[in-house]
Amino acid sequence: DSGVTQTPKHLITATGQRVTLRCSPRSGDLSVYWYQQSLDQGLQFLIQYYNGEERAKGNILERFSAQQFPDLHSELNLSSLELGDSALYFCASSAWGMRTDTQYFGPGTRLTVL
């Protein structure tokens, strides 16, 4: 158990809908990362937050947004969902958001868009 929690574990929804994925980092970790893992793309970095502020952005679609709250938990919002958004979404956390930090991954949320 990495100490990173993600809810829900599974999510099934329809095209055009909006969903929110939630992540709680390990106790004391200030930085949160979101990654998407699909069968044809592998693990792709989406976005990083550090202590509530956006630190870095990857190939995150405009339909996706995220935020980190004062209690350090983070939410990833996915809207106007398409079939291709079906994937595993992982949250990771690290202590200081530095490149030398270890990133600890949560168990993931499996999103299925029908």
Added chain:
Amino acid sequence: QKEVEQDPGPLSVPEGAIVSLNCTYSNSAFQYFMWYRQYSRKGPELLMYTYSSGNKEDGRFTAQVDKSSKYISLFIRDSQPSDSATYLCAMSAREETSGSRLTFGEGTQLTVNP
């Protein structure tokens, strides 16, 4: 061209074999190198972390980095059925604008047969 290339396998070996997993990369800014293990689409778990050229050993695992060739390897000695998983190489760059994002290889699926 992908920044990180990894042979997806699958790789099947008998118990007790030495396993060699490899990744090549094209971005010379990558400075930190990791190997993660992922069981059945669960959250990736960090195995090894290195930041300099050379070898690093931890039990049955040895990570090797050759920055001049842009090539990293993970060796598993005395492989066990419990090592059956997908192994992902990951890297992060030194540029400030990239934050602490990890860039992953596709992953190599390993099966160790009893």
